[in-house]
Amino acid sequence: MKAGTVNTASRRPRFNWLNDLWPWLCAASVALSLLMLGALLALLLVRGLGHFWPATLEEVTLRSGDTFAGHAVREVELPQQAGDERLYFTGNQDIEGARWRWVKIEEIAERAQPADLIRLERSPWGDFIGRLVAIEQDDQRWEGDAAWQRLTALLALPASQRQESQLLLTTVDGQTLRQPMASIVSAQAPNAMSWSQKTHVWGDGVWRFLSEGPRAANTDGGVWPAIFGTVLMVILMSVMVTPFGVLAAIYLNEIAHQGRLTRLVRIGVRNLAGVPSIVYGVFGLGVFVYGIGGSLDEWFFSDTLPSPTFGTGGLLWASLTLALLTLPVVIVATEEGLARIPEAQREGAVALGATRLEMLTRIVLPMAAPAMLTGVILAVARAAGEVAPLMLVGVAKLAPQMPIDGEFPYLHLERKFMHLGYHLFDTAFHGEDVQAAIPLVYATALLLVLIVLVLNLTAIFLRHYLGRQRGNEC
């Protein structure tokens, strides 16, 4: 700790702008950085997790006498005028033709939160917000509370066992519609829910987000295929990058003649970690996809040409490209680990009559294992968040098939796949209804950041643990 406070505390020297204020500016830089980081994480957390909290439904009556139901999303100042306007999500796209409604606050005459308002998640047409009048099944008919209980009972059954029935629904402005039971995904009456019920619904929503596939052109549903694609790609990448990275590091550190050339190569490898990822993407596209993939197609898949099999972006090329991209990370981390092993350990093994191979496999590599693991985790963290090169070598906005399925050869390396980062980019910037997609984009972003941060924290922890172990030994 540097003491900068003592001299001013004992006697008061002349106040000097330069001398006394600039440390505060520097301190403010740290504070500002932390503030930005904290704000970003808080924004993602609140918006990403808040989306799944069942929002209170309002029945809004305007001064014009118009009524509608929905939940408030946000308020914005009116351009060029005083006052605010508020955005409501109203659902009912099949009836109203739109799912969103901007309303000036001053036009609102009354807001109520009746407990009988329900929200149905349907496929197709998205959400319905209104009231449940009755459920009809063959000759039977349930009304009022009984209808709601019947509906929840039916939804609790697996989809195949639900009896075919009709829902009689009415919107708050009096339009009615019949909805077949088969199109209902879920139902909730958020205004009537207790806190614990809401929490339950929230947990359920988070789980479905993680475990289901996207619906309605990526604006709804979950991200499971993207999680799966990301994880599979990263696993394939680690399988490729770990042996080669470790091999190169061992060569550089243990076998190569430690001369000028090796030093140059080492600097070069280190610097490759700073080369933009898009450059690796270009290399992957030109060499892997067009070069190797094109040749593979000519040799083995000529019957399907001109439609390419391996000559287009796919899982294999994407993981190869990312393996190349993360190779420097693994090499540098492993080399640091190798360099940290005391020379005495190597000499001890050699003096006992071990060959170089025996010394490496029995003493050096086990000791360097945490460093290698750190390198691989850092590589995985980098690969999980990397999007730009994937846009060139094989990511898809909506992959029709999963890269692993029951069909021989089970793992389809040539298929395109979905990726969390690209999914985020695509839904946020190329979606049809960005407004509807934004909550999901927040959730996806939160998920991605969490994955990457957890991986990085693991690496930091490992490195710390490694440092402690080293401390014991000295």
Add this chain to the structure above:
Amino acid sequence: MTPPRLTSSRQPLRLLQDRVATGFITAGGVGVLLAILAIGVFLIWETLPLLAIGESLALAKLSPLAWGTLKAALAALLFAIPVALGAAIYSALFMSARLRARIKPALEMMEAIPGVVVGFIAGLILAPWVERHLASALVLIIWLPLSAGLAGLLWQLVKARLRRRLPPLSWAGLWLIPWLALMVAIALWLAPWMEQLWLGGDLRQLLDQRFGMDYATRNALIVGLAMGFAVIPSIYSLAEDALADVPSTLIEGAQALGASRWQALWKVALAAAGPGIFSAVMIGAGRAVGETMIVLMASGNTALFSASPFEGMRSMAAAIAIELPEASPGGQTYHLLIFAALVLFIFTFLVNTLAEVVRQRLRRRYRQMGGTS
């Protein structure tokens, strides 16, 4: 008690294994290194056909992209360098050791946040907000450093006895956070008033009418903020290392000779760590030039020649990401985009090498000074 002699029947096998393994590792290692080298070779090879096309066309296509890249990187560095260096100076020279052990990893964690997330926040959240509150945003940029100075001034003015009870400067990095948050809130509350009072309501209209400046939602200002955020940790981390490595005896020695804290920092610490800070900035610049997703999502992607901070741009990296998948292999666009990639590759590689060489030389100098072990 002497146990029976050992027989070494496995000797030839062991030596053979060793020789085979050494050969294997050498082959593998050299192979991997060659594969890495292949990136450069490939890029150059694919650029060669461009020589036939003639340079005027290449120039016409690439110069807006190059301009966009430079503009984006410059905007990012303008924001990142002061913040990152300020933070580095503070945490290397003033921060309490206990705090520093926590804060430094936290700041380095910023680097891990994927570009696509930063780009999303910048493009879809920050950009529309700044568009609606341009005046507030600009006021904030001036107001934040002023409020930091204000904190310092208040602290100086407080009576000495009271000051001892306040948290010291070494913890200021932490307790300035609520202070800054408060100042941001005040600025946001006041800015519309000031805009009304002095600028007649709307700054954007004023800019348009008075100076003829267009305002694009996604512009250099947004890119600068977002990419600055992404570049801060890399500059901070390296600059902090360089400053922390300056032997403390040097700074103390200067102060013992009567230099003020400011002089000690400026003349001694910054001078000694200068090369390290230079290489930190270089690495930051390399990152800013190559960052793809943030520019792609926050810049509007219009290939313009414009120096205005309120207009968009298209960078080389973003152009590659958008156009290359659609370009037919072997076509002119394809080669041009690969040329752009080559430029990025060479630029970042050179910048990083320069930084690395400077850093190594600096380390050697410290070792000679004997200040650090």
Add this chain to the structure above:
Amino acid sequence: MLAPLHSANTAQVPVAHFSSEHSCLSIDHLSLAYAGKEALRDLTLSVPRHRVTAFIGPSGCGKSTLLRAINRLHDLNETVTHSGKITLEGQNIHDPQTNVTELRRRVGMVFQTPNPFPMSIYENVAFGLRLQQRLPKRKRDDIIEWALTSAALWDEVKDRLHRSAWQLSGGQQQRLVIARTLAVQPDVLLLDEPASALDPISTLKIEELIRNLKSELTLVLVTHNMQQAARVSDYTAFLHQGELVEYGPTDQVFTNPRLQHTENYITGRIT
């Protein structure tokens, strides 16, 4: 400091000569250089079997370099060049026919700082054995017990053989390293200042161990501690600036050195 020795002096160095049946290791006109910088110059001496021979001399005189040359540890460093000959039991150790791993088994080496491997005590001792041949577990256990007993460590560790070796004290670690080396049954044991990093009690234990071991094998001890050399060694060689100054029975070297240099060093007038 001593003035550089003249070649006339070197010629007069009295070398203890042993008949070939007594000599275990002989060094013949050995010179050695690191990256062109000379570290050993024209060294000739022979080490008697089943005796303790001490190399003494000021730091940087080349005594550790000489020790490492006997184990061919310099092979790991490509910049080292040498001329001359080292023979172990009549066999040139640099001969292309010589198997270097077998040589290193026969010539055990213990370093200045204890360097147990990051594994259990048992595995440390078993390390060299496992390299040599596959033994049934019973036999391996026997050898390990014998090695630890010979290194005077068995009683201290027999209940925690499978604990990490890094939990042992410095002196115990050094004795473990000696046990590890004994387990592969070397003919010669090289000790490079084995007690310099240890406390006095551990040092005494190591010295006692060295005296006991000479019935089993030939020991070469490098030390900068004159008393230690006097206490444990039978023969002493004094090296200075890469050259052999004096070599003879320890009593004679310490009580009645032939050369003024040696006396100056022993009496502490030069360091």
